[in-house]
Amino acid sequence: MRVLLVTATVLTSVFLNGCGSGSHSLRVFVASSLTEVAQHLAEEYETRYPNTDVELNIAGSGVLVMQMQEGAEADVVILASNSHMDQLREIGLVLESKPIAQNSLAVIVSPQLAEGINSIDDLRQRDLQIAVCVKSSPCGALAFAYASSVGLNLSSATRESNVKAVLAKVERDEVDVGIVYMSDVRSSRAQLGHLETTGADQYSTSYPLAVTADTKKTQKAQDFAALFTDEAGQSILTRFGFQLP
């Protein structure tokens, strides 16, 4: 019985700590394309403010919006498109946001086929497996708009939940071609092919950052947000292939 009680107490405390954002933590919801940047800046923040833990919740912008609509608590939210941020603004979860970065599309080719495919014509002519983001995500919306402008048929493309999933499939040769962001090309360590003169870079998106309307940690949230616009943040953003707004 005693063992049971101790276990229950431990479990309860773990549970409560895990769920309620403790007073020493800052919960940041981040679009998946910003994964590396957010991880670096979270570390930077924890170095500057050692008493606060940054908890990153990384997912596609659509998933993040859905989680917040269903009541998930965040202190800071960074999405990969203004229209997704608008959805949060409409229901009063954020009041104002500011752009912290820009990103544009890139068409990438798996390491195995990198040598053989050089143009959009090659893509149109050959029967290749393409991966894109789901239409409802920022990268998916851009990819479908781009594909229709160049006459690329995406009906047999697999739709992944976020851009990092697309990147991973191309990197491991599981698909032949992917439509991702420039920042993904920059952060990838694989020997990807990158089709440069396809006009994909004309399709870009803006990353709005917002401190949530009902956060109880306004000061901490603003400190974190400030990282993105100071030198440390800007150099990390450009290092990972983002453009500054």
Added chain:
Amino acid sequence: MTPQLPRLLRLAAFVAVAVVAAPLLSLLWRIPWSKLPRLLSTEVVADALFLSLWTSLAAALVALLIGIPIAFQLSRMSGLPASTLRAVATLPMVLPPVVGGAALLFAFGRKGLIGETLDNAAGLVLPYTPAGVVIANAFVATPFVVLTIESGLRALDPRYELAAAALGASPLKTTLRVVLPMIRSSLVAGAFLAWARALGEFGATITFAGNIPGRTQTLPLAVFAAMEADRDAALAMSLVLVFVSLVVLVSLRDKWWPAR
């Protein structure tokens, strides 16, 4: 007369049922009932529904073909070899489906051990095809066949088989004419559980077969895709899944485990 349960246990059961039922009731509460016919007749939903139906049925069939021999073999083994084989055969049931999907990729993917050979030899590529969906579904559904049929076989009195053999029936004839008819309810239960599991499969499918509308986007994947884009459509499809699964489980009643 059935012996009475302690009052505390009955109370605990009541609370437990409420906990289990609450999310399902909340789902029903959110369903846009009036829009249901329109939502379920859109092309994406109809495609997903049709794909889900035939791939899950095919997967249940594959699961039976793989699961029955394993179950028979298991029913004649004991000790460590039996536990080990049973663990291997039922692992996909407890493994995170994404891990199962990844394992399938390493085996049947374009760069996989078997997949590369298949591709070179016959031009057969399984990932991102409906056949890939069937494989992913069968992979996670097979353990249900193995477990139900093995327990059916173990509950069978060996004297029937011995009698058949004594009367001159070959092992094959005994199995087909005596054993299989006697474990019929386990066979049915195994097949239906496998089918229900295949119908709900998500993780292994999206990892191994991708998410291509009309081709590999099954109902659970369509729900996932629609959760962000069109919540009402997602709820309508969820309702179909809940309804079908409930019908399967209720109609199985106590066939899940063989009658004592």
